[in-house]
Amino acid sequence: MSNVATRFAPSPTGALHIGGVRTALFNWLFSKNQKGTFHLRIEDTDKERSKDEHKIQIIKSLKWLGIEHDGDEYIQSTKISDHINVANELLKNGNAYKCYCSAEEIEEQKKRARQKKLPYIYNRKWRDLPESEAPKDIRPVIRFKSKIEGSSILKDLVQGDVEIDNNTIEDFIILRNDGTPTYNLSATVDDHQMNMTHIIRGDDHKINTFKQMQIYLAMNWELPKFAHIPLIHTIEGKKLSKRDNASTLDDYSKIGVMPDALRNYLLRLGWSFEDKEIFTLEESIEHFNLEGIGKSPSKLDMSRILSMNEHYIKNIDENELYKNLVEYCEIYKEKMNPAKEVKIKSSLSFLKNKAKTLEDIYNNAKYIISDEVKFEDEDLKLIDEKAKKIIKEFNNNLSSLESLNKENLEPIVNELIKKYETNFKGVGQPLRVALTGSKFGPGLYDIVISLGKEEVKKRLDSKILA
């Protein structure tokens, strides 16, 4: 095992976001490719918004996708005293200072900056003021003494060298006036304590990285390597946010996108390996690298997700597909009766032909899953007097058959077509509706054969068709 260690650090404030899923995937793949470890850190220090149920949901979602973290999850809120200790140490070694500015004073500065159309940056008032001048009635925050002169370079594994003037980074707060640490401090201390070697995260963290690098430097800690991956955009080209629909993992699982398909789609969103499109889990681990990550943001494309899913539906082992279907139905539709397993499994070959999602397969298979045929008024209209005769005659002709197969069903249907001077649709559609309650669905012969002679007769004998 190498010493490569990566992490995914979500805050448990909601359902797992699709952008977060991809970040987790990239971190996980990179560590696995490097024979390293992947860790999960729960950043639950925002007590207001953090919920245990979200944490559980996040872990479950990652597992659903095939991502499991090594070791226990690291709970940030349990490490707060460590963060505070580091803040005090920074205070002691002169890399941080107490700032006694009131909230009003800061607000005033921001307002003035806005008016002058200048960027707001804290004016570093207390950076050099002596403690003796501190007002008694204000509890100070602790600010990091950020570099003013020169510039810093981030050697980013995806973006290359990024240089920024140090004076554009303000003296950011590391400890609030209630004594709690802020994000940049906590994240840095945690990453160091967790011995992270590679920080792979969204582009939106780049400025944070410049702040965090300074903390590493001030503490004399070894710097991890950073890789900032471009964000996922909506079709309009904006950062995908929780407010956008179809932005969480659940949005996809609930319509019947399979984990492997989503994993494969996300893998290829912003990453490529030659012209290869389809990657098994093993292949993705084998080939994943940071070099293959593109620099430009990419848009989420539903039709690609669906066609990827369709590809998996058509190509994976049918036992595997059935497992996915059962799991899906249990969560989002209805629990499948185990007695139907054989029938559904053997019908999968044609049920899946018309499906882009597990939901489609479920809909196609409804006539098997449910013993009762429900009719829509609209469809019932198709069953006119002529249709009833056809159905009856078909039903009678069935009796003479030893077994059901396409070869012996076809002549019966063809004869009916001739006799009633119609086309296949004229015979097939009423029969399909009679047997399944729907105009759409698998081919007629597939339906009849899969139902079996007895069940077909039972359904065609229904009073509603008489």
Add this chain to the structure above:
RNA sequence: GGUCCCUUCGUCUAUCGGUUAGGACAGCUGGUUUUCAUCCUGCAAAGGGGGGUUCGAUUCCCCCAGGGACCGCCA
């Protein structure tokens, strides 16, 4: 507004100075077909603009334009 990042078919992308700019999804033809699909043919579709460097730029450099991210005592 400041800082930083990005820019190849509608979308995801390949190309690491010389290609008829390739693939995939979507789209559109045609064929098979038993509705809807599947499947198979084929077609159409791209280097934001302007300067350099070079015998030669999508590729290297600069400028512009457009888009994006960040600018919390949230994470």
